Amino acid sequence: MKTNAQLLNEITAAMADVWLAACDRRVIGTASAGCVVLDLRQKVCLFGPASADECRVFIHRAAALDVLRMLGTERVAGAAMVAGGNIPITLNG
Numbered sequence: 140m141k142t143n144a145q146l147l148n149e150i151t152a153a154m155a156d157v158w159l160a161a162c163d164r165r166v167i168g169t170a171s172a173g174c175v176v177l178d179l180r181q182k183v184c185l186f187g188p189a190s191a192d193e194c195r196v197f198i199h200r201a202a203a204l205d206v207l208r209m210l211g212t213e214r215v216a217g218a219a220m221v222a223g224g225n226i227p228i229t230l231n232g
Contacts, residue, residue: 154209154210158205161202164180167191167195173189175194
């Protein structure tokens with residue numbers, strides 16, 4: 140059986156991998172009306188035109204959602220219990 144520390148380390152590593160992959164696949168491009176967020180995998184514009192700062196916030200919120208989807212409700216709840224409810228994820232930028 141794994142210890143709480145081992146479980147938390149595995150979850151943290153998985154979160155980091157998913158976060159980095161999510162940010163890598165979404166890039167900020169320029170358009171005549173401002174900046175846009177492009178999804179390199181789907182080859183579509185996801186957000187914009189908007190300011191570069193708004194595009195960065197969109198990318199990080201999308202990455203956070205990808206992490207939550209990867210972990211699933213049960214694993215998020217388990218990680219929160221192990222960390223004493225102090226999970227360093229925020230969807231507010």
